[in-house]
Amino acid sequence: MSYENILIDHEDRTTIITINRPQSLNALNAKTIMELSNALDEISKDTNCRVAIITGSGEKSFVAGADIKEFSDFGTSAAEELARNGQNILFNKIENLNKPVIAAVNGFALGGGLELAMACHIRYASDNARLGLPEVTLGLIPGYGGTQRLPKLVGKGLANELIFSAKMIPAQRAKEIGLVNDVFALEELLTKTKELAKQIAQNSPMGITKAIEAVNQSDSSTGFETEIKAFGELFEMDDKKEGVAAFLEKRKPSF
CATH class of the missing domain: 3.90.226.10 (2-enoyl-CoA Hydratase; Chain A, domain 1)
Structure with missing residues (x-):
């Protein structure tokens, strides 16, 4: 464009x-x-x-x-x-x-x-x-x-x-x-x-996306619930799997 x-x-x-x-x-x-x-x-x-x-x-x-x-x-x-x-x-x-x-x-x-x-x-x-x-x-x-x-x-x-x-x-x-x-x-x-x-x-795109969502709710009554939900959702995503695997294998993650 x-x-x-x-x-x-x-x-x-x-x-x-x-x-x-x-x-x-x-x-x-x-x-x-x-x-x-x-x-x-x-x-x-x-x-x-x-x-x-x-x-x-x-x-x-x-x-x-x-x-x-x-x-x-x-x-x-x-x-x-x-x-x-x-x-x-x-x-x-x-x-x-x-x-x-x-x-x-x-x-x-x-x-x-x-x-x-x-x-x-x-x-x-x-x-x-x-x-x-x-x-x-x-x-x-x-x-x-x-x-x-x-x-x-x-x-x-x-x-x-x-x-x-x-x-x-x-x-x-x-x-x-x-x-x-x-x-x-x-x-x-x-x-x-x-x-x-x-x-x-260099960091996890999905982790950052979920962090933005959670931080933006930090001054609301739903902030903690937003964080908890985002934390759980990330466990099913490829970025978390790669990040944890890289940590355990003592290498840099490839996001």
Whole structure:
């Protein structure tokens, strides 16, 4: 499939998606959201892909936010549909993808850009990154999951502070509060992210898929039952059989 606003590269068992709208600091418009969604559908079915990375083109911006011009004149119904469709088409799809998605946050991650990063399973950031949710400065709130995912990552108090103040925080502060996993020099960011992806790709695909399902239920009343069920289901799968056999035979597993 060909795309206009994103670039797709394949390295080993990793697919790298680069949002490529540098003229607008990679802002998310409807077309870009749909292209990302379609790319994720392809990745979910690609047996050669074990991990996906999402990043932005250039050195200034991961994603500077949503494209405000597209919805500036919306009413209530249209705005609700925009938020609901965005969740269904992209943000929830990332969170529940059957393969890990790592955000390589290079530069600004604001509004919908930070929400995109938070939907990913892991976040690495460059040392020039600045992150924030400025929606209240527009008389809005985050509409792509920001009010729900941020408290889970940093706690309710810090989430309230960031959302209510609309402040941007530097990458190192984001690491301190658990918003990003690690911070690297800009020129090292993608290399370090690929290294993590390579390490993940060596492990059991089915084990990771089931781990994603279980972790995503960790804050619900069904979390433990989800884990128990997934644990049991894996015992009938080839990955578990290969992994245990390799351990007993003192060799590396071949997943």
